[in-house]
Amino acid sequence: MSAATATVTPTTGADDVRIPLRGHLRHTGALIRRNLLWIRQDPESMFDALLMPVVFTLLFVYVFGGSIGQALGGGQGKYVQYVIPGMIAMMSMTLSQGVGTGFSQDFSSGVMDRFRSLPIGRGSVLFAKIAVELLRMLFATAILMVVAVLVGFHISSWPGLFATVGLAALFASSIMWVFLTLGVVLKSAQSVQAMGFLVLFPLQFGSSIFAPPKSMPNWLQHFTDYNPLSTLADAARGLMTGGPVAHPVWVTLGWSVAITAVMAPVAIHKFRTKS
Amino acid sequence: MTRIDDNPAGGRSAVTVRGLVKHYGETKALDGVDLDVRVGTVMGVLGPNGAGKTTLVRILSTLLAPDAGQATVAGYDVVRQPRQLRRVIGLTGQYASVDEKLPGWENLYMIGRLLDLSRKDARTRADELLERFSLTEAAKRPASTYSGGMRRRLDLAASMIGRPAVLYLDEPTTGLDPRTRNEVWDEVKAMVGEGVTVLLTTQYMEEAEQLASELTVVDRGKVIANGAIEELKAKVGGRTLRVRPVDALQLQPLAQMLDELGITGLATTTVDTESGTLLVPILSDEQLTAVVGAVTARGITISSITTELPSLDEVFLSLTGHRAGAPQDTTPSESREEVVAV
Numbered sequence: 001m002s003a004a005t006a007t008v009t010p011t012t013g014a015d016d017v018r019i020p021l022r023g024h025l026r027h028t029g030a031l032i033r034r035n036l037l038w039i040r041q042d043p044e045s046m047f048d049a050l051l052m053p054v055v056f057t058l059l060f061v062y063v064f065g066g067s068i069g070q071a072l073g074g075g076q077g078k079y080v081q082y083v084i085p086g087m088i089a090m091m092s093m094t095l096s097q098g099v100g101t102g103f104s105q106d107f108s109s110g111v112m113d114r115f116r117s118l119p120i121g122r123g124s125v126l127f128a129k130i131a132v133e134l135l136r137m138l139f140a141t142a143i144l145m146v147v148a149v150l151v152g153f154h155i156s157s158w159p160g161l162f163a164t165v166g167l168a169a170l171f172a173s174s175i176m177w178v179f180l181t182l183g184v185v186l187k188s189a190q191s192v193q194a195m196g197f198l199v200l201f202p203l204q205f206g207s208s209i210f211a212p213p214k215s216m217p218n219w220l221q222h223f224t225d226y227n228p229l230s231t232l233a234d235a236a237r238g239l240m241t242g243g244p245v246a247h248p249v250w251v252t253l254g255w256s257v258a259i260t261a262v263m264a265p266v267a268i269h270k271f272r273t274k275s
Numbered sequence: 276m277t278r279i280d281d282n283p284a285g286g287r288s289a290v291t292v293r294g295l296v297k298h299y300g301e302t303k304a305l306d307g308v309d310l311d312v313r314v315g316t317v318m319g320v321l322g323p324n325g326a327g328k329t330t331l332v333r334i335l336s337t338l339l340a341p342d343a344g345q346a347t348v349a350g351y352d353v354v355r356q357p358r359q360l361r362r363v364i365g366l367t368g369q370y371a372s373v374d375e376k377l378p379g380w381e382n383l384y385m386i387g388r389l390l391d392l393s394r395k396d397a398r399t400r401a402d403e404l405l406e407r408f409s410l411t412e413a414a415k416r417p418a419s420t421y422s423g424g425m426r427r428r429l430d431l432a433a434s435m436i437g438r439p440a441v442l443y444l445d446e447p448t449t450g451l452d453p454r455t456r457n458e459v460w461d462e463v464k465a466m467v468g469e470g471v472t473v474l475l476t477t478q479y480m481e482e483a484e485q486l487a488s489e490l491t492v493v494d495r496g497k498v499i500a501n502g503a504i505e506e507l508k509a510k511v512g513g514r515t516l517r518v519r520p521v522d523a524l525q526l527q528p529l530a531q532m533l534d535e536l537g538i539t540g541l542a543t544t545t546v547d548t549e550s551g552t553l554l555v556p557i558l559s560d561e562q563l564t565a566v567v568g569a570v571t572a573r574g575i576t577i578s579s580i581t582t583e584l585p586s587l588d589e590v591f592l593s594l595t596g597h598r599a600g601a602p603q604d605t606t607p608s609e610s611r612e613e614v615v616a617v
Contacts, residue, residue, distance in 0.1 A: 019358070023391060030388035034377060041376045041417055110372035114433070117336045118389050119361040 019121050027120040031128030036135075049095060049136045053144035057087060060210060061151050068211055077152055084148045085236030086209035088164055089229050091140050092172035093204060097196040099133045099176045103183030107274070122272045130176045134169050141165055160239035167239075167252055171232050174256040177263035184270045209233045228255035289314045289441050289472040290335065295344035297330050297496075304330040306496035307344070312441075312489075317473040319487030319504070321480065327496040328476035329369065332445045335474070336366050349440050362390075365434030365471075368445025372430065375419040379410050379429050382418060383436060390437045404432040408462060424455035431462055442466065444475045448482060460485050480584050484508070492594060500594050508585075515583045516555040516566055521576045523551045529575060536569055557582075 019027075039045055060083050061076065069079035106112045115125055145153075145161070155161055178199075182192050206220060207213075207229040213221050224230045228251070235248035290312035297305040305327045312318040320328050333339040335346055337357040346353045351360040373382045380401050387397030405411045408428040413421060418429055427447060434442060444463065448456040463486055467473055477483055483490050484504060491501040500507060520529060530544045530553055545554045557563050563582065570577060 026391065027389050030385050033388075034374065034381070034385050037378075037381055038376050109375065110369075111374050113333075113338055113368075114366065114372060114386075115389070116338055117361055117364065117366045118386070119358050119391075120389050 019119075024121050024124055024127075027124035028127045028131070031115075031124055032131050035128060035132035039132075039136075046136070046139070048098070049140040050143060052094065053087065053091060053140050054147050056090070057084070057144065057147045057151060060087075064210070071215070072212065080148070080151055080153050081241050082212070082237070083210060084144070084153045085164065085240050086207075086233040087144055087148075088141060088168050088236050089171075089207075089232040090204055090209050091144065092137060092168040092232070093175060093200055093229060095133060095137045095140060096172045096175040097179055097193065097200065098136065099129050100179030100181075100183035100186075100192040100196065103129060103180060103192075105189050107184070108188070123268055126177075126180055126267060126271060129180065130173050133176055134173060137169060137172055138165070141168070155240055156242050157240060160241075164236040164239045167235055167249065168232060171228065171252055171256045174259035174263070177260055177267045180267040181263060181270055184267065184274055203227060203229050207233060228252055228259075231255070287314055288312065289349060290318070290474060291345075291347045292331075292335075293345045295331070295334065295346055296342045297327075297334065297339065298342055303496045305334070305341070305344075308493070308496070308498055310491055310498070310501075312472055312474055314472055315470055316489060317467055317475055317487045319483035319490045320474065320476040320493060321478070321483050321490055322476075322493035323478060325495075326493045328493060329445055330496075331493075332366075332368060332443050332474070332476060336364055336443060337361060362437065363440045365437060365439030365442040366445075367427075367430045367434040367447060368443065369449065373418050373426070373433050376417055378415050378417055379405060379421070379432075380414040382429065383432060386433050386436045392436075400436055404435060408432045422455075423451050424458050427451065427455070427459050428462060431459070431466070435466065439471065441472045441474065444473060446476055446478065449478065456482075484584060514557055515585065516557050516563060517547075517579075517581045517583055518553040518555060518566070518570065518577055519551060519579045520553070521578050523548075525575050526551065526553055529553055529570065529573070532573065533566060533569060536565075 061080055065076040065079040065083070068082070069075045069077065072078045072082060106115075112125075116122070145155075149155075179192070179196060182195055186192050186195065204210075206223050207227045208224055209229055213224040213230070216224065231248040231251040234243075235245065235252050237243055238245035238248060288311050290310065292308055292310035295305050295308040295310075296303075308327070308331060310318070310320075310331075320331065322328050330339065334341050334353060335348055337353055337360055340354060348360050349363045351363070353360060373379075374385075377385070383401035383404055384397050387400050388394070392400060402411075405414050408431060410425060410428060410432065413425060418426065421429065431447075447463065448459050451459065460482070463473070463475075467486070473486070475483070475486055487504055489502065490504045490507050492499050492507070518529070520526060526546050526548065530546050533544050533553075533555060544556075547554055555566055557566065567580065
């Protein structure tokens, strides 16, 4: 059988160590396929993306909607307009976590050693994870919008919705580099999740996502002012339902670029040197 | 193989290791290891847990950077030319594994794509290798549903996709039952027959004897012996004959008789009362025949005679004078080569 002769034609010359862009795309594509097959094999892993938008929307709209809506000078309907764009920001953060947990599993199972012994760019593994998590996020956002419309949300600008999704995806991908780094550095998937929880909760609730910060104490308002989740939520509100746009969009873009610029090299370096 | 021959630095040695050192804090995983694997041969690296075998394989597959020393594979330096090196190696081991959640076929297809095969070639190669390793039936099932033997075969198939010039097998049969182990051995032998150079790490003398032509014995990060397997076996002192009389009361007299006749090897005969057998060290086939003759002459009925290879422990004992590192490695003699079954 010809299957396993030891002859192999070199595809790159002896001096050519750089992987061409096409190669990177091919490798990332193969790894995206792998992560999508995971979902097919284990559909339950989509439950969070499917249920979170439903549960949180119903909870916030029907539990807090009445009273916060009153404070906003309207009723529950007013709160729906307020909170739905915020939910997009919240989900971008919460779902980003998954990228880190799946990652440490790959390390403990030995799959990662196989990848790292193959002639592929180390970034491919990370990019593929991010791409698949972004797809999950898009799916969750679609569910969220369906639920939103059912509870009475009114989108005043469709291009604004798409711009919001793009901005949220950009911000989420920057956060994913943080979780990828945790996934590489921390020993177990559980610790990634625990760490993630500790970071997520203060950021999500100390923001303008669920309630306007006006009634919060001064020190907390300072925090929410600089919290990228606030600016993302504010940008989403401006884009989807009308209101100031430029400032929150720029601040969110700034955060995304800054976090990526710092954390992507860190994640790739940690990944490369992990033994 | 063309890869190796094409490379001027490669020469006839597929793997060259010189003074390799890797420390983890106080632990010296590798403490100056030298090793040469000639093209087209199987080098067995034998040692107990913690001897540094896996560290060696991880360095040679660029997963780990050495602290000092040099290593080249197919002429490529592990530190300076990791990308080229990764293109010519295959890795199957305790740690490098397939993706359990993916079906067998998808695992192979993915690795084909990661090795820059076209979609069509990756598909063909996956089909081909599944067929070759008798996994076609299970192609669509997730690897998590595979038996231990099927898993290892898929591991082997995965490491063969790139038609590697050098294949690392890191304890390929640890944890497998004897039948499955034989299956894996057959596959490895077939691959070797096709000209792959193999570096095999193992804890079992028998595995080394089955697969390797040369052997390097390592202990606590150091090479304590190396050479052709026959030489080392001679050094270690041949085989052990296990004789089981039908009547256990015959054990002691039989042992005494054999020692008195002086037809045993270097050591004296020992009685294993637990299994009701007698362990007779022998050096040659003549001694084996003499033992059988003496037993028959005495009119003692025996239910079986088997020869066994020395265990890792016995190898260590005779090479170093001390027992192998960790206590869990005191595996009993591995081989059961039936010569007489009465």
